Amino acid sequence: xxxxxxxxxxxxxxxxxxxxxxxxxxxKTFSIYRFDPDSGDNPRMDRFTLDLDDCxxxxxxxxxxxxxxxxxxxxxxxxxxxxxxxSCSMNIDGLNTLACLKPIEEVKGEVKIHPLPHLPVVKxxxxxxxxxxxxxxxxxxxxxxxxxxxxxxERPQSPEERERLDGLWECVLCFSCSASCPSYWWSGSRYxxxxxxxxxxxxVFDSRDEAKPERLDALDDPFKLFRCHTIFNCTNTCPKGxxxxxxxxxxxxxxxxxxx
Amino acid sequence: MSEPRFxxxxxxxxxxxxxxxxxxxxxxxxxxALTMFLSITHRVTGVGVVLGTVMVMVxxxxxxxxxxxxxxxxxxxxxxxxxFLILAWSAATLYHLASGIRxxxxxxxxxxxxxxxxxxxxxLAVVWAVLTAVVWAIGFAAW
Numbered sequence: 001x002x003x004x005x006x007x008x009x010x011x012x013x014x015x016x017x018x019x020x021x022x023x024x025x026x027x028k029t030f031s032i033y034r035f036d037p038d039s040g041d042n043p044r045m046d047r048f049t050l051d052l053d054d055c056x057x058x059x060x061x062x063x064x065x066x067x068x069x070x071x072x073x074x075x076x077x078x079x080x081x082x083x084x085x086x087s088c089s090m091n092i093d094g095l096n097t098l099a100c101l102k103p104i105e106e107v108k109g110e111v112k113i114h115p116l117p118h119l120p121v122v123k124x125x126x127x128x129x130x131x132x133x134x135x136x137x138x139x140x141x142x143x144x145x146x147x148x149x150x151x152x153x154e155r156p157q158s159p160e161e162r163e164r165l166d167g168l169w170e171c172v173l174c175f176s177c178s179a180s181c182p183s184y185w186w187s188g189s190r191y192x193x194x195x196x197x198x199x200x201x202x203x204v205f206d207s208r209d210e211a212k213p214e215r216l217d218a219l220d221d222p223f224k225l226f227r228c229h230t231i232f233n234c235t236n237t238c239p240k241g242x243x244x245x246x247x248x249x250x251x252x253x254x255x256x257x258x259x260x
Numbered sequence: 261m262s263e264p265r266f267x268x269x270x271x272x273x274x275x276x277x278x279x280x281x282x283x284x285x286x287x288x289x290x291x292x293a294l295t296m297f298l299s300i301t302h303r304v305t306g307v308g309v310v311l312g313t314v315m316v317m318v319x320x321x322x323x324x325x326x327x328x329x330x331x332x333x334x335x336x337x338x339x340x341x342x343x344f345l346i347l348a349w350s351a352a353t354l355y356h357l358a359s360g361i362r363x364x365x366x367x368x369x370x371x372x373x374x375x376x377x378x379x380x381x382x383x384l385a386v387v388w389a390v391l392t393a394v395v396w397a398i399g400f401a402a403w
Contacts, residue, residue: 010282035282043282091284094291117286127284182296185286230366232295232377246372253369 002186015044018070024051028104030062033114035121052104059111060088060099076125083239086172090125091117096176098239116179132175135192139200144211161207168202168247170240171195177234177244183227191227194234194244201247204254220255294381302359305352312349347396354391358384
């Protein structure tokens with residue numbers, strides 16, 4: 001359902017202010033969404049001021065510094081710190097991205113950090129991704145074959161066939177795109193959203209996969225695939241520079257082709 | 261393919277909000293981009309086109325309802341409110357037309373990428389402004 005405002009218990013209150021350390025030469029303020037499930041309070045925005053001369057270059061460096069040195073209760077997901085694991089996706093300065101790939105310098109003024117939009121928040125910057133994983137599972141993201149593989153070998157694929165997967169295999173499932181999509185915000189229960197559809201495309205266009213007709217059957221649905229209205233937030237926000245909007249358009253055309 | 265195991269009939273947050281979890285902010289914090297603006301404008305003008313078309317049909321219908329009714333309608337559409345409605349309707353129709361062609365371009369697989377979408381968005385804004393100016397100029401010249 002389209003609901004433009006936040007439910008009452010989701011409205012954001014003013015939080016705590018942590019002043020700059022004494023003698024800070026390049027102070028930078030990070031305004032961070034906090035939600036403590038144990039307190040029963042509404043979410044709030046806490047403001048932490050760091051000295052950039054004493055901090056790593058990326059937003060994730062700042063978050064880790066805050067957690068280590070100022071407020072150990074600050075909660076966020078992170079792992080690889082180099083844009084491969086997809087854990088630290090969040091909304092920074094109004095756009096979804098990976099905190100480890102986002103240079104602090106790129107943000108003018110206060111750095112506003114929220115969890116990925118329009119998702120239930122477990123704690124602070126950690127959204128619940130259960131539904132997204134369930135949707136991912138629903139597209140059966142593995143190779144399906146009827147014919148046996150050549151004995152003692154992998155299934156062959158020409159360089160051209162392999163190239164078709166470029167721009168699809170690089171996705172790290174950070175869900176920045178799905179959480180940026182207004183269509184997914186309003187219809188996320190039934191629309192699969194850009195991340196899952198890009199993954200679906202990754203298997204539909206794999207020359208080795210033998211389940212393409214069934215995959216397209218499953219996608220040919222007014223909601224699962226066709227809730228995409230080419231708004232382009234997905235492509236604009238992807239921290240890996242991929243183009244989910246194009247992957248979805250390719251899927252739509254594949255469904256049409258079959259109908260001809 | 262299997263359905264999601266986790267209450268497929270509920271929005272993800274409906275399941276979770278019941279556990280007292282807040283919904284993270286969306287429109288409140290998301291940075292508006294040109295592409296996003298042009299997309300929602302397509303939808304808004306789509307509604308405007310339908311309402312405006314009903315308006316024009318009613319206007320035509322008054323011609324069949326007799327000279328007095330038609331004269332009253334002419335009076336209304338000659339007033340500044342009427343002129344404004346016609347201008348808004350024509351501008352909305354032309355936007356929806358031009359924007360619709362942009363969607364067709366995407367449907368045949370052209371104009372993707374961050375740059376592609378931005379560039380076609382600028383083209384759309386310019387084409388719409390020019391088309392609207394021309395149609396209004398012809399309209400006022402003929403009036």
